[in-house]
Structures are given as C-alpha cells and as structure tokens.
Amino acid sequence: MTVVLRTPAIDDPALDARGVRAALLVAFGQVQKAIGADEDIVVVVPAADLLGHRGPARAALVGGLVGIVRAVAFEGARPGWRINALALPDEVDLSDDTAVERVPDGLSGQVVTMGTALIGKVAP
Amino acid sequence: MSTRTALVTGGARGLGLAIARVLAERGHALLLVDRDDAVVAAAEELATDGHRARAVVADLTHDTGLASVVAAAADAGGIDVLVNNAGITRDARLLKMTPEDFAAVIDVNLVAPMRLAEALAEHLREGASVVNMSSRAALGNFGQTNYVASKSGLVGFTRGLALAWAPRVRVNAVAPGLIDSPMSRAMPEDVLVGLVNKIPAARIGEADDVARAVAFLASDDSSYLTGQVLTVCGGRSVAP
Numbered sequence: 617m618t619v620v621l622r623t624p625a626i627d628d629p630a631l632d633a634r635g636v637r638a639a640l641l642v643a644f645g646q647v648q649k650a651i652g653a654d655e656d657i658v659v660v661v662p663a664a665d666l667l668g669h670r671g672p673a674r675a676a677l678v679g680g681l682v683g684i685v686r687a688v689a690f691e692g693a694r695p696g697w698r699i700n701a702l703a704l705p706d707e708v709d710l711s712d713d714t715a716v717e718r719v720p721d722g723l724s725g726q727v728v729t730m731g732t733a734l735i736g737k738v739a740p
Numbered sequence: 741m742s743t744r745t746a747l748v749t750g751g752a753r754g755l756g757l758a759i760a761r762v763l764a765e766r767g768h769a770l771l772l773v774d775r776d777d778a779v780v781a782a783a784e785e786l787a788t789d790g791h792r793a794r795a796v797v798a799d800l801t802h803d804t805g806l807a808s809v810v811a812a813a814a815d816a817g818g819i820d821v822l823v824n825n826a827g828i829t830r831d832a833r834l835l836k837m838t839p840e841d842f843a844a845v846i847d848v849n850l851v852a853p854m855r856l857a858e859a860l861a862e863h864l865r866e867g868a869s870v871v872n873m874s875s876r877a878a879l880g881n882f883g884q885t886n887y888v889a890s891k892s893g894l895v896g897f898t899r900g901l902a903l904a905w906a907p908r909v910r911v912n913a914v915a916p917g918l919i920d921s922p923m924s925r926a927m928p929e930d931v932l933v934g935l936v937n938k939i940p941a942a943r944i945g946e947a948d949d950v951a952r953a954v955a956f957l958a959s960d961d962s963s964y965l966t967g968q969v970l971t972v973c974g975g976r977s978v979a980p
C-alpha cells in the first residue's frame with residue numbers, strides 16, 4: 617500500500633521557522649512509521665515552493681520534506697524502500713488522490729513535478 | 741571605501757574559522773559567533789594577525805543568543821555579509837533515529853539560520869550578501885535523515901529568501917562535499933580512501949576550498965548571483 621503524506625502547514629500564510637520545525641518533525645514521524653510498516657510513501661508538495669515562489673518559510677518546509685524523501689530513499693536503496701515527492705502545480709488541489717496514482721512504480725528518491733510552471737528553471 | 745563587516749556563525753573552528761580568516765584577509769571586519777567560548781581565542785588570534793575581529797558567545801537556538809548577536813550587529817553599525825555556517829550532525833539509521841535527534845539537527849542547521857536572517861534583516865546594509873552553509877549531502881546520504889532534511893530545507897530557504905529580498909540583498913548557498921575535518925579524519929582509512937576514489941578531483945577538499953567559495957559569494961564578483969547553490973565537492977555530485 618502507498619501512504620500519502622500531506623502537510624497542512626504548507627498552506628499557512630503565517631508559517632514561520634517554528635512552524636517549519638513542527639511540520640518537519642511530524643513528517644519525520646509519519647515516514648518512520650510507514651517505512652517501519654513496509655509501506656511505500658508519496659509526499660505531496662506544492663511545486664511553487666520548490667523554488668521559493670511563495671516565500672522563504674514554505675520553501676524551507678518543502679525543501680526539508682524533499683530532503684527527507686532523498687535521505688530515506690538513499691538509505692532504503694538496498695532494502696527497496698519506495699518514497700517520492702509529488703510536486704503539484706497551483707491548479708491541482710493537493711488533496712487530489714488521482715494525481716498520486718500517476719507516480720510510476722519503481723521510482724524512489726525522486727521529485728515528480730507535474731505541470732509546466734517550472735520548465736526552464738533550476739531542477740529542484 | 742568603508743570597511744565591510746562580516747558575521748560568521750560557528751566561527752570558533754573548522755570551516756567557520758577558515759571562512760573568517762579568508763574574509764579578514766580580504767579586508768572585512770569580523771563578528772565571530774559561536775556557542776563555544778573558544779570563539780574568543782579565535783577572534784583574538786585574528787586580531788593578533790592585524791585583523792578586526794570580535795567574538796560573540798551565543799547559542800543560536802536560544803532567544804537570548806539571537807538577541808545578543810543582533811545587538812552586536814547593531815553595535816557594529818550594520819552587516820554586509822552574513823554567513824550562516826554553524827551546524828551539527830546527529831547520525832542514526834532511520835528506524836533508530838529519535839525525534840530528539842531529528843529536532844536537534846533541524847534546530848541548529850535550519851531554524852537558527854532562518855531566525856537569525858529574519859532578526860538581522862534590518863541590520864543588513866544595501867547590497868549585502870547572505871551565504872547559507874548547506875551540504876552536498878542535501879541530495880541524499882545514509883543515516884542522515886535529519887541532516888539531509890535540514891540542509892535541503894536550507895536550500896529551499898535560500899531560494900525563497902533570495903526572491904523575497906531581491907534586489908536589496910543577495911542570498912546564496914554553498915554545499916561542500918567531503919572536506920578534511922575532524923569528522924572525516926575519524927573515518928576508517930579504507931572508508932575514506934573509498935570515498936576519495938569517487939571524487940573526480942581525486943582529493944579530499946580543504947577548508948580553504950570552501951572558504952574561497954564563500955568569499956566569492958560574499959564579494960561583488962558575484963553581484964549577479966542570487967538564489968543559487970555552489971556545490972564545492974570536487975565533482976562528486978555529478979560523478980557515477
């Protein structure tokens with residue numbers, strides 16, 4: 617089964633450093649639990665925050681979430697853990713489960729970026 | 741030209757001290773910040789060599805520590821270069837890592853730079869440069885979920901802050917790879933040799949390699965760079 621992780625704090629316009637810390641700590645616990653239960657994981661994030669388009673705190677949170685994805689995939693390469701980030705464009709609701717179904721099997725440690733808004737920009 | 745002032749966190753030793761020395765040699769007055777009071781001797785040594793350096797003993801994870809750094813910046817009449825370098829590791833495999841291990845690393849490596857940048861915003865002079873110390877490990881590493889999250893979060897913060905503060909202040913990051921340090925010297929010889937063999941530059945990095953990259957981003961030579969990550973890893977991040 618695939619566990620889908622969403623971080624409500626990402627849409628808090630008043631998000632600050634302490635909020636980033638709290639949200640990352642929650643995500644870390646959720647990822648640890650899911651990996652311990654042998655689940656695949658998709659972490660859903662807004663694509664705009666990959667490059668900081670909605671402010672530094674949101675970008676720090678999404679950068680931290682992507683870091684968790686990459687670190688866990690790195691450690692899990694041998695045991696075969698599967699964890700990816702799915703970055704959705706503004707026009708797709710973060711709670712849309714159909715988008716999650718489009719993450720291909722066999723990937724791990726990737727940032728799957730949907731939409732066209734980041735084409736021509738730094739690969740996050 | 742008036743003297744430029746640089747504030748370097750984690751300046752008591754290691755990369756922070758090397759960065760401080762290179763910036764001092766390039767004419768900056770230094771504010772060296774560290775929770776370790778060895779920073780006092782580090783500043784004295786720079787002063788003995790004819791540089792202007794002042795130490796601030798402060799823990800950047802505490803409000804009082806942040807307040808004393810802001811007071812020192814105000815006292816200095818403003819800051820031209822902020823180097824968020826202080827950092828820690830607390831490694832453990834994912835399933836053995838405690839929430840405390842995770843939070844401690846996030847607190848020093850991500851929350852403290854975010855709060856410090858915010859607190860110093862009004863003391864940063866027009867044209868100032870902020871350099872955040874990330875790591876090649878932000879792209880992934882074994883047993884470092886906390887560290888990778890913190891350093892990748894710092895890259896995100898760098899991009900967001902660069903956009904928010906442009907064009908008044910530039911914000912970039914440096915991401916060092918394997919650097920000669922107490923941590924690398926503690927590795928078993930065969931592990932270290934194996935890692936060096938994967939580096940296209942065929943050597944371990946020196947603190948000065950990182951310090952010169954920071955000095956470039958701090959200087960007007962990089963005046964058209966903002967929101968970028970300079971990876972100083974001898975090519976390891978692109979090698980197979």
Ligand SMILES: NC(=O)c1ccc[n+]([C@@H]2O[C@H](COP(=O)([O-])OP(=O)(O)OC[C@H]3O[C@@H](n4cnc5c(N)ncnc54)[C@H](O)[C@@H]3O)[C@@H](O)[C@H]2O)c1
Binds near residue numbers: 776924
């Ligand atoms: N050495 C490497 O190979 C390497 C590689 C990549 C990135 N980095 C990063 O470079 C930076 C410096 O690394 P280093 O090897 O010189 O580390 P170091 O441990 O030698 O020095 C770090 C300094 O930060 C200070 N510090 C830690 N927590 C603090 C706090 N809460 N408040 C104030 N000061 C605090 C420590 O007292 C210490 O003097 C870190 O951010 C590290 O993550 C290092």
